[in-house]
Amino acid sequence: MHLYLGSAKVKLGQKATDHRLFWYLYLFSDVLLIAKQKSSSSYHLKNHVRLSDMWLADCVDEVSEFSNSGESSFVIGWPTTNAVVTFGCPEEKELWYCLFERLLMKQQEFVEPKVTTVKIHNKAVLTSSALQLVTLKVTKTDTTTSTVEKALEQLDCDVSV
Numbered sequence: 001m002h003l004y005l006g007s008a009k010v011k012l013g014q015k016a017t018d019h020r021l022f023w024y025l026y027l028f029s030d031v032l033l034i035a036k037q038k039s040s041s042s043y044h045l046k047n048h049v050r051l052s053d054m055w056l057a058d059c060v061d062e063v064s065e066f067s068n069s070g071e072s073s074f075v076i077g078w079p080t081t082n083a084v085v086t087f088g089c090p091e092e093k094e095l096w097y098c099l100f101e102r103l104l105m106k107q108q109e110f111v112e113p114k115v116t117t118v119k120i121h122n123k124a125v126l127t128s129s130a131l132q133l134v135t136l137k138v139t140k141t142d143t144t145t146s147t148v149e150k151a152l153e154q155l156d157c158d159v160s161v
Helices: 090-108 144-154
Strands: 002-013 023-028 031-039 043-051 055-057 073-078 079-088 114-125 131-139
Touching: 002 043, 002 090, 002 131, 023 090, 073 090, 073 144, 131 144
Parallel strands: none
Antiparallel strands: 002 023, 002 079, 023 031, 031 043, 055 073, 073 079, 114 131
């Protein structure tokens, strides 16, 4: 099912790209296609990404060396790649961000496993040579901050995150 078609400037990874060219984004319920127009009726597929493998972020400055308008850009990522996507205006960025967010959440419902176990080893160097082991159950909706807070609580550490 085709949901949305639009164009944006896309910078993949650290590659220098021609910022004058717009790439085409074809957003489906389960996949994103990124293509460049070759002619008036022909496109070259650059990337095909399953939404279940994708994430979103607003950390444009941390991903790209080139200055982008944070008001009109966000980051999409998938294994081994981050891409800064810059739209024509902040409203268009917000529309795409909300579409991605909604579809990514829907795709995450199908991702297995629902819960994974993370083992954390802590050797308190200053207080003892004993090794502490904490086992946490983490879901796909847990944030890094909430996971670290759980671990610190179980390790009886008085450190704020």
